Amino acid sequence: MNDDDRLAMKKRVQRLVYMAAGGKISEEELGRYDTDLRDLGLDSLGYLNLLEGLERTFGVAIDLDQETDHSFLHTIDNIVRYVAVQRGEAA
Amino acid sequence: MTETLARGPIQEAMTGCLERHGGRAAVAGGGLSLSYADLGARIREAVLLLRELPGDAPRHVGFCLGNRPEYVILYFATLYAGHLPLLLDANFNTGEIEAIRGDCGLDALVTERAKAEALAVPGKGEPVPYGEEVVVLPLARAAELPYRPRPSTQVCRFTSGTTGRPKCLEFSGEAVVSAARNWVLGTGMTGDDRTLCLAALSNGLAFNTSLLSTFLAGGQIHFLKGAPLTRPVARRIAEAGITRLVAFPTLYRNFVAPGGPEPATMASLKHAISAGAPLWPDVREEFRHRYGLDISDYYGIAETGPCTFERSADHHAGLGEPLPGVEIRIAPGEDDPAVGEVLVRTSSMASGYLNHPGMFEARVDAEGFYHSGDRGRIADGRLHLVGRTQDHINVAGRKIDPTEIVAVVTALDGVADAVAFPDEDLNREALVHLVVVAADPGLTRGAVAEACRSRLAPYKVPGRISFVPEIPRTGIGKPRIAVLREQLNASPQ
Numbered sequence: 001m002n003d004d005d006r007l008a009m010k011k012r013v014q015r016l017v018y019m020a021a022g023g024k025i026s027e028e029e030l031g032r033y034d035t036d037l038r039d040l041g042l043d044s045l046g047y048l049n050l051l052e053g054l055e056r057t058f059g060v061a062i063d064l065d066q067e068t069d070h071s072f073l074h075t076i077d078n079i080v081r082y083v084a085v086q087r088g089e090a091a
Numbered sequence: 092m093t094e095t096l097a098r099g100p101i102q103e104a105m106t107g108c109l110e111r112h113g114g115r116a117a118v119a120g121g122g123l124s125l126s127y128a129d130l131g132a133r134i135r136e137a138v139l140l141l142r143e144l145p146g147d148a149p150r151h152v153g154f155c156l157g158n159r160p161e162y163v164i165l166y167f168a169t170l171y172a173g174h175l176p177l178l179l180d181a182n183f184n185t186g187e188i189e190a191i192r193g194d195c196g197l198d199a200l201v202t203e204r205a206k207a208e209a210l211a212v213p214g215k216g217e218p219v220p221y222g223e224e225v226v227v228l229p230l231a232r233a234a235e236l237p238y239r240p241r242p243s244t245q246v247c248r249f250t251s252g253t254t255g256r257p258k259c260l261e262f263s264g265e266a267v268v269s270a271a272r273n274w275v276l277g278t279g280m281t282g283d284d285r286t287l288c289l290a291a292l293s294n295g296l297a298f299n300t301s302l303l304s305t306f307l308a309g310g311q312i313h314f315l316k317g318a319p320l321t322r323p324v325a326r327r328i329a330e331a332g333i334t335r336l337v338a339f340p341t342l343y344r345n346f347v348a349p350g351g352p353e354p355a356t357m358a359s360l361k362h363a364i365s366a367g368a369p370l371w372p373d374v375r376e377e378f379r380h381r382y383g384l385d386i387s388d389y390y391g392i393a394e395t396g397p398c399t400f401e402r403s404a405d406h407h408a409g410l411g412e413p414l415p416g417v418e419i420r421i422a423p424g425e426d427d428p429a430v431g432e433v434l435v436r437t438s439s440m441a442s443g444y445l446n447h448p449g450m451f452e453a454r455v456d457a458e459g460f461y462h463s464g465d466r467g468r469i470a471d472g473r474l475h476l477v478g479r480t481q482d483h484i485n486v487a488g489r490k491i492d493p494t495e496i497v498a499v500v501t502a503l504d505g506v507a508d509a510v511a512f513p514d515e516d517l518n519r520e521a522l523v524h525l526v527v528v529a530a531d532p533g534l535t536r537g538a539v540a541e542a543c544r545s546r547l548a549p550y551k552v553p554g555r556i557s558f559v560p561e562i563p564r565t566g567i568g569k570p571r572i573a574v575l576r577e578q579l580n581a582s583p584q
Contacts, residue, residue: 019517019518021524022515022516022517022518022519022520022554023516023517024481024554024555025523026517027572041540041544041552041554043549043550044182045487045520047318047343048318048319048320048341049097049345049347049518051318051320052320052321052345052348055320055322056349056350061322062320063317063323064317064318065316065317
């Protein structure tokens, strides 16, 4: 994955988080990809919507029970890295 | 079960279930699958563990745990041990748990190992493991409690209270058994039913529709480990032949969104039940169109138990007919006598609020009808809701008093005025919209949000914060919400 691809994926994930949060978190706030989404107010319902969105958009199956460390969902940077690995793309 | 176990209406009903249905499958989830005989044996073992708890009888055992078979085992074991189960929301934070502890007393907390380790409270004992992930955490009780449960109380559940103090509802064993029996009768539940319960067991919806009711019918209750995403939910439905899905509006919306599960995976499903928050009519319509099944948007009240259910496949409007043991009246409204406050009398009513004496009684009239605060009408024998008579904001089934939020915000430096009211986000989920008049031009949205986060339970934190120069008010000072909404719509922030 080159830098352009990575940035494009970050923007797609940023949009998914925005939609998952129902617009309660602004796209501007989400523009810093290393900010913890929980600190921005993404709640459990928002995470549920985000997981659905990630599965359907990127075709990855995310099983939280198989993941002992859930920090891959804490920032947009982490999500992009996780999705890339799941898709067999170099993060 | 032997005679040394505690007796009561719930235990007697459950003992009958365990004896009648011995070899049938009872509970499944998280890799565990138990027959009724297995369940009985596990309960007996757990009774021994719970009887070792320190403290005076009856011990108050809090459950702060997600749905799983261990919840069922330890809940019934608590009853058979002669203790009192208090079913907390698994998302309650330390402040709320401590408030309950101070009001109602907790001698132990059944919770996940990680939560027990993270819980920083005084008087925390050594966790007793129950399986790999669950522990029973002993807690030292305050010497003198301000409130004592009624002698008839067998189960306590909670509703969101003000100022971080959840309100503790007391239920007699008769009320719990009655709610379960009436649900079985009123919804046609049988021993062939396999219920996948995704709503929290601490919630009245799941508690009444899935727990004892399943066992009375001789059916199975299934739990899903992990997040309730549509893909694993559909897979479980298909693999286990689930006949009843007990869930919440967001899940149903995700089912009908593009890319949702194929209808074939849902072929075994006979009832889809939604509660906790109002279901969107278009989601209900789309679900029927896609899966050929009507979602039962059942009506229940925490204080009264389940009230209605729609059994007819031909009826698509309203919230169904009253269940057995339920009477519903409409208090004639001023504008239209057919539309008014919904009054409910059931055989599964709570006895009262343990930590708010008199508050429940004040809402029950001389004839025993509970004044729900909801406005509605009866048409074709079905209940239809049209709104609420009170100003509470319902966010994901939790009723929030906006005055609590306003009190927190107006106490901040730099805030001249504030008002909170119900609104929706882009996904049409309910949220608290807080509108602030700043006395200090440097006051930021982030600062207000942070102040709310530090002083309020997470679900009470406003989902949207707007600033206006002035809040329009009536002559007596009441905020004019409709006018404010128009102003905000005209100039969104």
